[in-house]
Amino acid sequence: MSVHIAAKKGQIAKTILQPGDPRRAKYIAENFLDDVKLVSETRGILYFTGLYKGKEVSVGASGMGAPSIGIYSYELFTEFDVDTIIRIGTCGAYNDTLKVYDLLNVEYAASESTYAKFAWDIEEDRLSPPGNVFGLLNDTAKTLSLNLIPTTIHTSDIFYRKSQELPEIAKKYNCTAVEMEAFALFANAQYLGKNAATILTVSDVIPTGEFITADQREKALKPMIELALETAILM
Ligand code: HPA
16 A cells, blocks of 8 residues: 555555546446456546456556656556556657547656656656556567557646647657657656656647547557556556
8 A cells, every 4th residue: 555556465466557537447448358457546546457268467547747647657666566657548640640539659758847857857858658668568569460659748737728739859869749648658767777668649730639539539540558557567
């Protein structure tokens, strides 16, 4: 049991899938895992452990933003001996070279966030996914014939803002899309010597306003969930 996760030690698998939304964690547990057990529901942030193709895997939410994923991923790594976190999320595309439903593998997460600097004295404003999961996801995508696009994204602390201009850091690193968690997850994993990756489905294209509707989302996220699970069982 940790400050924010009520599971007992040993109730969380070595590899965990981490969506932002607790209900998505529940959907994955109920539709993709066997012998599932709810192991924590503190603050409504649900964690489940079950079997995928006979191998133990957990799935649990991160909440939104760097502070939230910073807390949950730290406690998973340090209190539950988790080795690998695969974040599965959605993102907004910054330009129309990406389309809704495109699947991205985050090669770099660039951010103005002070999280890495003030938590761990990590000075870089662009982090890569620590460990070998990034590469394994690319390999698994090939075997599943999925088009997984390696790219640089912007991890932003801001969802609503005054200016519609592309943020400076997104210009600096040619970021193709924006989400709100990968940078903090990578910072924690880097500092703790753990494995982490982030795969994202494009849910909206910011300049055109195109987006995946709420009822299209479940189906839209299926390839990403299968890619994460097929990779998790290789760890
Ligand atoms: N901004 C930040 N995070 C997001 C977005 C966005 O437009 N879309 C999905 N996650």
